[in-house]
Amino acid sequence: MNIELSQIIGYLLPAFVWIFGIGITARLAFKKQAVSVTLAWLLIIFMIPIFGIIAYLILGEIKLGRRRGESFKKLAPLYTEWFSSFDQCSNLTLSNEKLRFKPLFALSRYRVGIPCVLNNELHILNSAENIIQTMIQDIEQAQKSIYMTFYIWSDGGLVNDLTSALIRAAKRGVRIQILLDSVGSKHFLGSRNYRYLLDNGIRIEEALHANLFRMFFRRVDLRQHRKIVVIDDNISYTGSMNMVDPRYFKQHAEVGQWIDIMVRIEGPVSLILQGVHSWDWQMETNEDVALLPQCPLLQHKPDDSHGVQILPSGPGFPQDLMTQSLLLAISSARHSITITSPYFVPSSTIAESLATASIRGVEVKLILPEKNDSFLVEWASRTFFDELLEAGVKIYRFENGLLHTKSILIDSRLALVGTVNMDARSFMLNFEVTMIVDDLRFGQEVEALQTGYLAQSSLMDAHVWYRRPIYKRFFERLFFLFSPLL
Known part of the structure; x- marks a missing residue:
């Protein structure tokens, strides 16, 4: 008796849907996550079973992938110990007892090991022109290193001016390494300017490479969304702005120019941001990174003495x-x-x-x-x-x-x-x-x-x-x- 292929599929498909549906439901029942997330997945799986099951297999689990997952676990104790070592610097750290909102600082210190670091000068830059021009001024003064992490890097306008400043810095011997998200910066990573920077001695690494063929083994939508710049271990920037000139960025979206800020930091907490960048860099490249001195000497007395706590988060860090x-x-x-x-x-x-x-x-x-x-x-x-x-x-x-x-x-x-x-x-x-x-x-x-x-x-x-x-x-x-x- 011959059985047509369509009949076989007709028998097997419902069985597979039932088996996977029950398996995923059991997984969701025992998984520690927000109830709203669990209910949303159950709704999708039972309303549109085939689509829902495939979507869960691709997006349902927060998987860094075997190599990155093992690298993160290996590096976590090393960086946690280094972050915690700042507690030994009595002139740089602030005890929780002196903080008005000490429970929040205590929580962050306990969960990621990073203390509140003193003696920093902070200023908000609230326009793209001011942000990039100030960065260029600092880059022109750089003597030994520039480290950058961005979700989006997009050529055009002021960004080209900053790129030129980076090339000049590289030619005078400054070490420059840039970590860019694979999806957010995909157009730049395939551009001539990208290759031009490489040819001029600037190292650029693609973070969380998006590979559809491996989507069942790790999530393809985990993204490197940090924005970090650290210059000569002492000057740093972080905030919401990608490396874009808003006059040229996403004009087709018809939402107007993007409004962003970056905070310019001068002081020892820049080392913490550099540590976060180095952790990400090392996870992507498997290169050994020399961690910086635990108690750096202050280059000068800042005008302000802001205490700053850096809180990194993401896959591998405490989920909640x-x-x-x-x-x-x-x-x-x-x-x-x-x-x-x-x-x-x-x-x-x-x-x-x-x-x-x-x-x-x-x-x-x-x-x-x-x-x-x-x-x-x-x-x-x-x-x-x-x-x-x-x-x-x-x-x-x-x-x-x-x-x-x-x-x-x-x-x-x-x-x-x-x-x-x-x-x-x-x-x-x-x-x-x-x-x-x-x-x-x-x-x-x-x-x-x-x-x-x-x-x-x-x-x-x-x-x-x-x-x-x-x-x-x-x-x-x-x-x-x-x-x-x-």
Whole structure:
């Protein structure tokens, strides 16, 4: 009796779907993760089984891949010990007892081993021209090393000027190494300028190479999202801006120019940022990296003495680290919370924490872009507006471009600035970095920045929002179902 191929497939396919469906359901039941993420996956798998199963096999597990996973585990004790060694530098570290928001610093210190480092001078740069021109000035003065990590590197405009400065630095003997994300910088990594930099002695490594043929063995959407520049071990930058000139970047998206900041840091915490870069570099290249002296001599007395704690996060780091840190920061607020984020799809826990803070009398402000380059995120974020507006949270829509700055200011004093968006991707999937500063003077700088954003924003009218059409509510709820996976 001959059985046609179609009949065999007709028998086997339902069996495979059933076996994989049961297996994945069991895996989800025993996996430690947010309930919302588990429910979202179960919904997808049972509503569209074949697509859902394939999607889970590709995207459901946070897998660095065998080589990177083993490298991370091997390097973690080495770097954790080196970070912790800063505690031995009595002139550089600040004990938790002297910090007003000491539980947050204690949490970060305990989970990643990085202490709060003193004697740093911090200044916010809030325009692309100022950021890149200041970097160029520092690059022109570099004598021994320049280390960079970026998600996106895109040629054009001011970036070409910075590239020229890097080539001049390389020709006078400065060691330069640049780590770029495979997806975010894919156009640059295939360009003539990329090869030109290599030909001039600048080392460039591709982070988290995207390979569709290996998608069942490691996640293809884990991304290197950090933005770090360290020059001569003492000057550094971190913040939200990719290496792009916004006048030339994503103009087709019709969201206006991207609005970003970088914080220029002068002081010993630059070594911590260099350590984060070196860890990522070593994980990609398997090269031995000579760690820097544990107690560096201060080159000069800074004008300010900001204490800064660097908080790296991402695959391999404690998975709930960012969520715990944000919840602790929000719960510590007594007077005010102001948040800027381009992508606002937080967990229900964080949204509830913001609503609760508002109910207990804290003035909570969200500054979000009016137009977003992500259609799915824009619709999913609106789901939280009802709950937040009802609790008294003030939601402002920035109207003068895509506000890409990621900042949180608590009580005009505690500042969290870096690369982390308020979404599940930043909390769990991307390699990110955040700087935490408990300092009134720097808090005033962040407050002045956010006040400027508010002047370019419109306050949402809760009564108008509640009267929006039913079809909009439908799409908000539909995309919200996928929010843990965005």
